[in-house]
Amino acid sequence: MAPIELEGQLFHPSNVVRWLGYWFTPALTTTHHFRHRLSLAQAIFSFVKRLFSPGAGIRPFLCYRITNGLLLLILTYRADLLTPNTSALRSMHSFWHRVQRWTTNNFFSTPTSILSREACLSPIISYCRYKRQLAALRIACAPPTGNPVSARLPPSFPSLYAFRAQDSSRHLTRALSSVYHPLSWRMEVPSPPLRKHLPVDVLVHLTLPLQEGLTGFALVLHAPPPPGTQIPPLELMRKTYWAPRNRVMNMLLQDWAADAPTPPYYEYPPSLSPHPFMGLGKFVAGRIHQMRAEKS
Secondary structure, rough: OEEEEEEEEEOOOOOEEOOOOOEEEEOOOOHHHHHHHHHHOOOHHHHHHHHOOOOOOHHHHHHHHHHHHHHHHHHOOOOOOOOOOHHHHHHHHHHHHHHHHHHHHHOOOOOOHHHHHHHOOOOOOHHHHHHHHHHHHHHHOOOOOOOHHHHOOOOOOOOOOOOOOHHHHHHHHHOOOOOOOOOOOOOOOOOOOOOOOOOOHHHHHOOOHOOOOOOOOOOOOOOOOOOOOOOOOOOHHHHHHHHHHHHHHHHHHHHHHOOOOOOOOOOOOOOOOOHHHOOHHHHHHHHHHHOOOOOO
């Protein structure tokens, strides 16, 4: 793009633009965004790590709280809408393994798949998929009158609210050939991906495994519905919302076991809750971690 001249000064366009914590590039790649998130997480981790020595310091349970409540949020910021590519995931996984080893005080010879289960911290690729499914569930359960993304859900999407806004993207593709016509949100992306979903269909496609046994997604309302609307009570919709949300949690554990398989001698299942012995001292808890991993 050509520079802009204002009062005799030239202003060249920036290659990277920041907006609400997102880092956008002209090619709309996510590499710069997650590289920036990784550098921020590494800086915070280097500061936190200086507070504790390898064999002493706070208990592993508190290390888990710091990791899960601080480092993970910084590292995966906006991962619910942006997907890291292969190179970004490789760097994020390398950093995450160091964090898991610091949390558990395990030896460097401990396999990374065992390390994640001992630290009760899922792999980054599984956690990013989990965040995207939660974002898709929030959009599916948000009222269209309050969320512009929910107002542009496909007309065939099972929602309790019939209102939909006009989607100009679907009207513009009616006269195109089948190759350029976007896929239905219910269809899988072919390989090679000759046809793709619309951006909103990419998100609602993630809700397909969550629709089993549901005739429609609940509406999470922050105020009582208008009188005369045929909407179930708020308490019933709240319970209906938590059913697919718990299903997303179970899918995270399944993806965790599939993405990071452990050796045959390790039989402990993945868990998102810290182990009871992580409340002991760091040295004693680290020895238990190492015995469970058969490295002590």
